[in-house]
Amino acid sequence: MSKTLLLLANGFEAxxxxxxxxxxxxxxxxGDGSTEVVTVGLHEELQCTWNFKVKPEKLLHEVTLEDFDALAIPGGFEEAGFYVxxxxxxFQAVVHHFDAQKKPIATICVASLILGHSGILKxxxxxxxxxxxxxxxTQLASYDAVIMNERIVQTGHIVTSSNPGTAFDVAFRLLEILTTVTNTQKVKRLMGFQ
Known part of the structure; x- marks a missing residue:
């Protein structure tokens, strides 16, 4: 069973x-039954971009990063305090851990700025x-990332994306990395994407 750490910043988009x-x-x-997700944050209650409140399953200090096989990070809004x-x-320590292990890191929209800020996109x-x-x-370029004008960019074990509209595609890309193309196609069909 592969375990994904879903890292939630205050102000994330639900x-x-x-x-x-x-x-x-x-x-x-x-699908093949091989995936599990654990929601993790820095606070006992998080407020999403549009005021929806969420309680993560675990606080970051309660988890052991070595127990996880992948990292997923949604984006959010500066106005909602996301970048704090x-x-x-x-958060930077989590990113460095997964990058050092070359474990999959999947981000949506501005969550890639977390990776840029950490230095791993240089x-x-x-x-x-x-x-x-x-x-x-411009902000991502300031971290010396090579900007690609594509919806989704995968560089090795790192996936970044261009907007919220890519969200399902990024999640399916992560599933494909963690399982197989055949299994991912099966889940897509069951969910009505094909």
Whole structure:
């Protein structure tokens, strides 16, 4: 059984987190049964971007990172305080741990900025929120990432994406990395994506 740490910053977008719990949850019950997700945060209660409140299953200090096989991180909004947790030393330590082990790291939208801030995207291809009115691409470039104008960019064990609309695709990409293409296609069909 592979275990994914779903790392939630205060101010995260609920839809970007839910795709990981749904896709990997569907796999647990209807696919090959090999995936489990644990929601983890720095606070006992987290407020999502649009005021929805969530209680993570575990606090970060309660988990052992070595117990996990993959890291998934949804994005969020600066206005909701997302970057306070996202750029914290605690979050950065998690990113460095998974990167050092070359374990899969899947991010959606601006969550790639967490990776950029940590330094692991230096000279690596990546993407973040890319709407023409946003300054997030400039921010990612300031971390010396190589900006790719694609919906999803996978560089080795790291997956980044360009907007919330990519969320399900990123979750399915993570499932494919953790299991197989055939199993992922089966889960997609069961969920009505094919």
């Amino acid at each position: 839809v970007e987190a839910s795709v990981f719990t749904d896709v990997l949850g569907w796999n647990k019950w209807e 947790d996202a750029f914290s030393e605690d 000279n690596k291809q990546a993407i973040t929120y890319n709407h023409p009115t946003s300054k997030r691409l």
